[in-house]
Amino acid sequence: MFVRVALDHPLPTLFDYRCDISGAAVVGTLVSVPFGKRHVVGLVCEVTAHSDVPAERLRDVDQVCTACPPVSTHWLALAAFAADYYQRGLGEVALPGLPQALRDASRWSRLFAPEERYRLTAEGRTVLPDALPARATALRALAQALARADFLLAADARALHPKALATLDTWQTAGWVTLDVIDAATVPAAASLPNLPAPALPTLTDEQASAVAAIRDAHGFAPFLLHGVTGSGKTEVYLRALAAILAGKPDAQALVLVPEINLTPQFEAAFRARFAALDASAIVTLHSGLAEGERARNWFAAHTGRARIVLGTRLAVLASLPRLAIIVVDEEHDPAYKQQEGLRYSARDLAIYRAKQLGVPVVLGSATPSLESWWQADQGRYDRLTLSRRAVAEAALPSVRLIDLEDERRRGRASIEGLSGPLIAAMKARLERGEQSLVFLNRRGYAPQLACDACGWVAGCPRCSAYVVLHKPERALRCHHCGWESRIPRSCPECGNVDIAPLGRGTQRVEETLASAVPGARVLRIDADSTRRKGSAQALFSDVHAGEVDILVGTQMIAKGHDFQRVSLVGVLNADTALFSHDFRASERLFAQLMQVSGRAGRAGLPGEVLVQTRYPRHALYHALCRHDYVGFANATLAERRDAHLPPFVYQALLRAEGRTLEAALAFLQQAAAELARIPAAERVTVYDAVPLTIVKVMHVHRAQLLIESASRAALQATLRAWQPLLRVLKGVLRWNLEVDPLDI
Numbered sequence: 125m126f127v128r129v130a131l132d133h134p135l136p137t138l139f140d141y142r143c144d145i146s147g148a149a150v151v152g153t154l155v156s157v158p159f160g161k162r163h164v165v166g167l168v169c170e171v172t173a174h175s176d177v178p179a180e181r182l183r184d185v186d187q188v189c190t191a192c193p194p195v196s197t198h199w200l201a202l203a204a205f206a207a208d209y210y211q212r213g214l215g216e217v218a219l220p221g222l223p224q225a226l227r228d229a230s231r232w233s234r235l236f237a238p239e240e241r242y243r244l245t246a247e248g249r250t251v252l253p254d255a256l257p258a259r260a261t262a263l264r265a266l267a268q269a270l271a272r273a274d275f276l277l278a279a280d281a282r283a284l285h286p287k288a289l290a291t292l293d294t295w296q297t298a299g300w301v302t303l304d305v306i307d308a309a310t311v312p313a314a315a316s317l318p319n320l321p322a323p324a325l326p327t328l329t330d331e332q333a334s335a336v337a338a339i340r341d342a343h344g345f346a347p348f349l350l351h352g353v354t355g356s357g358k359t360e361v362y363l364r365a366l367a368a369i370l371a372g373k374p375d376a377q378a379l380v381l382v383p384e385i386n387l388t389p390q391f392e393a394a395f396r397a398r399f400a401a402l403d404a405s406a407i408v409t410l411h412s413g414l415a416e417g418e419r420a421r422n423w424f425a426a427h428t429g430r431a432r433i434v435l436g437t438r439l440a441v442l443a444s445l446p447r448l449a450i451i452v453v454d455e456e457h458d459p460a461y462k463q464q465e466g467l468r469y470s471a472r473d474l475a476i477y478r479a480k481q482l483g484v485p486v487v488l489g490s491a492t493p494s495l496e497s498w499w500q501a502d503q504g505r506y507d508r509l510t511l512s513r514r515a516v517a518e519a520a521l522p523s524v525r526l527i528d529l530e531d532e533r534r535r536g537r538a539s540i541e542g543l544s545g546p547l548i549a550a551m552k553a554r555l556e557r558g559e560q561s562l563v564f565l566n567r568r569g570y571a572p573q574l575a576c577d578a579c580g581w582v583a584g585c586p587r588c589s590a591y592v593v594l595h596k597p598e599r600a601l602r603c604h605h606c607g608w609e610s611r612i613p614r615s616c617p618e619c620g621n622v623d624i625a626p627l628g629r630g631t632q633r634v635e636e637t638l639a640s641a642v643p644g645a646r647v648l649r650i651d652a653d654s655t656r657r658k659g660s661a662q663a664l665f666s667d668v669h670a671g672e673v674d675i676l677v678g679t680q681m682i683a684k685g686h687d688f689q690r691v692s693l694v695g696v697l698n699a700d701t702a703l704f705s706h707d708f709r710a711s712e713r714l715f716a717q718l719m720q721v722s723g724r725a726g727r728a729g730l731p732g733e734v735l736v737q738t739r740y741p742r743h744a745l746y747h748a749l750c751r752h753d754y755v756g757f758a759n760a761t762l763a764e765r766r767d768a769h770l771p772p773f774v775y776q777a778l779l780r781a782e783g784r785t786l787e788a789a790l791a792f793l794q795q796a797a798a799e800l801a802r803i804p805a806a807e808r809v810t811v812y813d814a815v816p817l818t819i820v821k822v823m824h825v826h827r828a829q830l831l832i833e834s835a836s837r838a839a840l841q842a843t844l845r846a847w848q849p850l851l852r853v854l855k856g857v858l859r860w861n862l863e864v865d866p867l868d869i
Contacts, residue, residue, distance in 0.1 A: 125149055126175040127185065129157055129166035130215035132227075136848075137213070139166070140175040143185045152194030154222075156187040156229035165227045167218050169200065187229055191236035193428065195444050202478055203442070210469050211844050211862050217467055221442035225420035235420055241275040241304045242292050248300030255300075263291065275304070279417075326515070328364070332357050335509040339365040339450075342485040347476060349456075349501045350489040352511030353752065354723020355519055355687075358489045359391070361511075362452050363398050365487065369450050370432060376449035377426070380435045381471060383458035385413045386661040387685045391435055391454075402432065410436035410443055413658065438463060438471035441478065449484050451475050455684055456488035456497060457716055459867055468863040472497075491723060491754070492716035495765065496772045498758045514727070522694070522725040522732025524750040526741040541637040542629045547695045547735050551642050554693045555674055559730060561693040563634060563677045564721045568651040569604075570596035570633045571626030576616035578623070583613075589821040594626050595653065596633070606823045634697065635677045642675060650678040683721040689728040694721055696736040703743060706818070707869060708770055711745055715757055718749050771865075775840045776833040778866040780817070782825045783857040789828040790814050792857040797830060799850040805842035809834045825858060831869060 127149050128138040141157050143149040153168045163186055175182060203218040210217075225231050244252070249271065256263050262285045269284055270276050281288035295301040328336065339348060339361070352358045366378045382391055388409050395407055408422035408431040425431040427444040434443055438461050453461070453475050461471040472488065479486035488497055488506070501508040514520065527544050537545050551561045571594045574583040583592050585603035592601040594612070602609045615622045626633070635649040648664060655661035661681070667673055671690055676682060702714040718736070726732020738746060748757040766773050779796055783789035793814035800806040810833050817827040834840040844862065851860065 126172050126182075127155065127168045128170035128172065129155060129185075130169050130213075130218050131157075131159060131164060131166045132215045132219035133159075133213060134216065135213060136207070138169055138215075140177045140182060141185050142182050143171075143188070145185065145188050149185075149188070150194050152196065152200060154189035154192055154226065155185050156189075157185050158183050163229070165219070165229055166215065167195070167200075169214065187232075189226075189229070189232050189236075191232065192226070192424070195427070196446050198446075198482060199444050202474070202481060205477060205481075206442075206467070206469055206474060209841070210467060210864050211848055212467055217442075217469075220467060221439075223416065223420040223423045225416045226423070235417075235424075238305050240278040242270065242278070242281060242296075243275045243302050243304065244270045245300055245302055248295065252295070252300050262286075266291065270301070325364075326357075326360060328360065329357065329511070329513070329515060331509075331511045331513070332361055332364075332515065335361045335511065336364040336368070338507065338509060339485055339487060340368040344483045345480045346485040347479065347500075347506045348485065348487045348509055349493055349497050349506045350487055350509045350511070351493055351754075352489065352491060353514065353521060354491045354720065355514040355516070355521075355727045356491075356511035357515030358454070358511065359394060360515065362454070362487065362489070363394065366433065366450060366452070367398070369485075373447075373449050375429060375447050377429065377431065377445045377447045378433045378450045378452070379440065379443070379445060379448060379475075380433065380452045381440060381454065381461070381475060382435070382437060382685070383455045383460040384681070384685075385411045385437055386655070386665070386681055387454075388435060388437070389662045389665075390686070395433055395435065399433070405430055406432045408434055410434060410440040412437070412439060438469075441471040441474045448478070448482055451479050451484065451486040453486070453488050455490055455720075457490045457492050457494040458684070459713065462865075462867045464868070468861070468866075470865060473865070492719045493754075493758075495712055495758060495762055499762060499772045502762075516727070516729055518729040519727055520732070521752050522722055522734050524722060524734040524736065524752070526746055526750065527735055527737045528741045529737055529739050540641045541633065542697060542737075543634070543637060543641055543695075544737055547737065548641050550693050550733065550735060551638075551645070551675060551695070555642060555645050557692075558690075559692040560668070560671075560673065560688065560690040561675045561695065562682065562688070562691050562721070562724055563638070563675060563695045563697065564679075564683060565629065565631055565634055565677070565697040566679050566683075566717070567628075567630045567698065568632070568653055568679055569593035569602070569630035570636075571628050571630055573627040574601060574612070574624060575627050576619065576621050576624045578621040579616060579619040581616050581618040581624075582627075587821075587823050588819065590819050593630065596626075596636070605819060629698070631677050631679060638675055638677065645674040646672065647675045647677060648673040650676065650682050652679070652681070655681070680717065682724070683717055686724065687727055688724050690730070691724050692726055692730040692732050694725045694732075694734045696721065696734065699736060700738055700740055703740060703745070708765075708768070709867065712761060715745055715749065715754075719752070719754060722749070722752075769835075774833045774835050775837045776831060776866060776869075777840060777844055778863045778869060779830040779832070779851075779860065780827060780863070781829075781857045781860045782827050784824075784826070786816055786820060786826040786828065788856050789826050790816070792854060792860065793828055793830040795854050795856075796847075796851055796860075799854075800832075800843070800847065802850070803843055803846045805839050805846065808836055808839040809843050829869070831866075 125143050127141055127143045149171050151168055155166055157166050207214045207217045252267050266285045292301055370376050405425050408425050410422055426434045429447055453472050456472050463469050476486055500506045527546050532544055554561045573591045574594045583601055585592050585608050587608050588603055588605045590605050592603050595602050599612055600609050616624050631649050631651045635647055638647045650664050668676055702710045722734040781789040781792045797811050812831040814828055814830045
């Protein structure tokens with residue numbers, strides 16, 4: 125018997141191996157195989173009785189992972205589609221789609237070992253709290269962990285107490301604890317969904333009820349674009365739709381995607397509260413912030429059907445869900461759904477394809493849908509569901525007011541480090557009323573530049589063609605592109621001037637300014653720097669929800685998805701920089717960002733207000749923002765895109781090259797462009813000139829790009845398919861990659 129195996133390797137081919145392990149070679153099975161001097165894990169894609177590879181070159185399969193059921197043919201077809209569309213090898217899609225722990229054969233025996241679960245008995249819940257000495261803090265922590273969860277794994281118990289297993293055996297003898305041993309390879313019966321009483325559920329608005337009914341009654345593939353203003357109750361629609369669909373199919377599964385890891389805790393809490401009767405393992409999360417063991421366990425729960433609801437970031441779209449019945453993509457417009465390294469896939473687009481492949485509904489939810497999705501709904505390909513008002517009757521959309529910074533300057537009104545007088549006065553008024561304010565600035569660090577006004581020197585990264593960012597609390601200069609870091613110099617290295625000063629403002633500087641501008645306010649900053657440690661973001665957001673913060677300062681991390689009940693004021697700083705970007709998507713992203721952050725105000729009935737500081741108050745984008753007019757903005761922007769022949773009216777691909785010099789990268793791209801003349805399908809493709817990237821050099825590597833586009837997706841794909849072999853024989857660069865449907869150009 126021979127097997128053809130997909131490996132995580134750039135070559136778009138399957139590799140043949142002999143398999144003498146009787147009955148183990150099944151399509152979709154994980155195997156360990158020799159590859160060069162290494163032993164790697166691959167995925168069996170074909171089983172055949174013969175091979176075209178000469179016998180002397182064939183090698184044997186080392187090990188077959190029989191404890192893990194094979195992935196389904198539907199999952200393999202999804203991986204094959206992604207590989208074909210994004211111009212990668214099948215193994216480059218299938219293997220990274222699995223948890224890292226599964227791709228290490230030495231860990232299989234531990235991963236699939238029988239799972240020991242300890243549970244409290246009814247007697248234990250009554251007796252155990254009083255039976256422990258008051259000073260036995262570790263034992264009490266163990267007992268509390270048992271009481272909080274449906275069960276406690278042996279590994280988790282050992283982390284709480286060094287002699288946990290011996291203690292649990294004693295408690296088992298006393299009748300306080302029971303031990304269940306679960307075979308990891310056993311596929312459990314599907315957990316039933318709870319039938320919660322009606323009074324426990326919030327009353328739906330007419331628009332919510334209509335949306336839930338449409339999703340519930342859908343048959344086959346049904347793409348829905350749920351366009352709901354911020355605070356309109358999109359999450360409640362998701363919950364009701366999932367409950368209806370899963371209750372009607374006892375073994376069905378649901379996939380819910382969110383754009384960022386820090387949004388998963390509140391979503392998980394909402395789903396666990398609604399489906400409280402489900403076993404703890406019936407709702408799992410999948411994202412890169414999980415420990416490898418935990419991610420592997422959650423993936424396996426989804427793969428075996430034990431998990432009924434899978435909640436995750438973009439990588440979860442490739443999770444193995446054999447009985448998937450509905451997919452939800454929340455904040456579908458978010459650029460975070462597009463992977464920017466390795467396999468550059470769009471999780472939103474793969475979710476739509478996966479729903480079509482399985483014949484199930486997919487719900488794309490957003491207050492500011494992507495123009496691509498909006499256009500699809502205009503064409504009738506998606507069914508548009510609208511939530512035009514907030515779910516809480518007394519909660520109206522916030523008023524938006526523009527603060528003209530040029531007018532403030534002409535009138536001689538003082539500002540404090542970029543914070544205008546009206547914004548500071550509004551924050552002080554909220555502080556007096558016990559309400560919260562949010563200040564949004566999408567730039568972390570203390571200042572984006574450190575400069576000398578005597579000679580013009582600006583601190584730059586020695587490895588990148590970019591300025592370094594000043595981080596004052598850490599007393600460091602840091603490059604946000606390569607991570608290079610140094611201490612802040614005492615004087616200018618060029619002329620010796622000691623009066624070097626920061627230019628511009630980041631969240632750290634705004635946090636410092638607010639402490640003095642609004643005396644007595646409790647100021648909290650949430651950005652990538654303040655949330656580096658695991659669990660820190662969740663803890664900081666908990667402080668905001670608990671009312672322990674008066675003014676929240678942050679980047680895009682605080683701009684979407686969060687339900688801040690006490691926030692009544694949002695201040696937006698430095699939004700103008702995106703108005704004149706070279707990226708044609710910049711205005712779309714800015715409008716979505718401002719609409720999302722504006723929606724954090726006034727969600728619980730408090731009158732909400734949004735103050736936007738700008739030097740261009742007459743700009744059409746700001747006028748649409750003041751009217752909360754997404755529809756008008758989207759239609760106007762789509763008309764501009766149509767006239768300019770830009771997506772979604774054309775399809776694009778981007779070839780990037782990295783070389784030791786910029787000349788080498790550009791030369792490679794020019795050769796690549798010349799090769800297109802040999803491809804017949806390229807007659808329907810437009811090729812632009814090779815140009816350097818905006819940040820030309822990163823980590824001493826120079827980068828350039830070549831854009832091609834076509835009005836025909838089929839012609840573009842045919843061109844890329846024929847172009848790839850020609851690119852592989854070209855020399856002169858360190859790396860190159862081809863991205864389909866690029867977001868950053």
